[in-house]
Amino acid sequence: MKVLIADDHDLLRDMLVQFLENEGSFQTVAVGTFDEAAARIEADAPYDLILLDYNMPGMNGLDGLKAAIAFGDGHRVALMSGEASKKIAEDALKAGAAGFIPKSLPAKSLINAIKFMAMGEQYAPIDFMTAIEKTPANPLADKLTERELQVLKGLTEGKSNKQIARDLEIQEPTVKLHMKTLYRKVGAANRTQAAMIAREAGLF
Template identity: 35%
Template sequence: MKLLIVDDHEMLRGALASYLQTDPDCRVHEAEDVPSALRVLRKEGPFDVVLLDFHLPGMDGLDGLREIMAANQDRPVALFSGSADSSVAAAALRCGASAFLSKTMPIEELKLELGNIVANRAPTWLPGSGDIGASAVHLTPRQEQVLQGIRNGQSSSEIARDLSLQETTVRMTMKLLFAKLRVEDGGQAPA
């Protein structure tokens, strides 16, 4: 997997790159803001996936996302945040982001999600977002697991325990899941 990590926090970016590069099939490049990411994309791109911090110098709302997606030749771009709400995630997904990942998720889960994004190479569509139709909602394997827990009537803490995750990760997954499904809570989620 050829990956570009774009994050202005050097320690986080470097630690994540170091961990991912322990996999011999993973080649990681780094950038600290949108302008430097665009330079890396021109020189080294396109990438299998770009992991883009949502709160980044040069993002200017979702305009930075659009620039990065265009420069990556419409290959997957996943947004990465520790403090965004479901409305921001929904807007990013409608804009074309392949995923909206939480900085609070375990690093092994992040690696798995990046691999899923690359393997699927499919955009995430929201219901009613155009040609695909209302039923075309792509859920990640983690979102499917959380949805199953909701269907079983479990609380976020119970789902977290069963999936060996932190409860904050489950709550962020729920927010993104509800945004994709365009529902307010688990009671409205499809059975």
């Protein structure tokens, strides 16, 4: 089976290649950006499966997935992510993805999922898709909307406004508006202070 892996995290990408090639039945190609993946898809013979990281450079979330699917030529495209929500996974499947793989999957389950998708089936882990997403019970969280919490989480992870906008599929000016509001609500003067307040409150 021929698999293209596109992920900007070098360690994870190398581990995936090693896991698959140790199986003996996989031929892998690995790249770090969506543009590199698109070039390989265009130049190479059809892949049995293409794995795209939801947050890598050039991906633009589900837009990248849809673009890769539209390339055609028999390629099956799946999404993988360590941060995407159940809603994103559902939207990916509706858009025609071969499946959705959380990066938290154990290695053996990951290999089996890739085999399953490469053989023409659609895959998504039941426990992930049926999990109830809950907002943490926290006094600070009660002050914020769901979107403000998502922006604040991005701040605590050291992400730029552009990265947060990409992750949440919203415009950068919208991120700035949410930040201004959440600063006021949590009593912060800037992004660093807001992140510290969230950490100290045990919010993330």
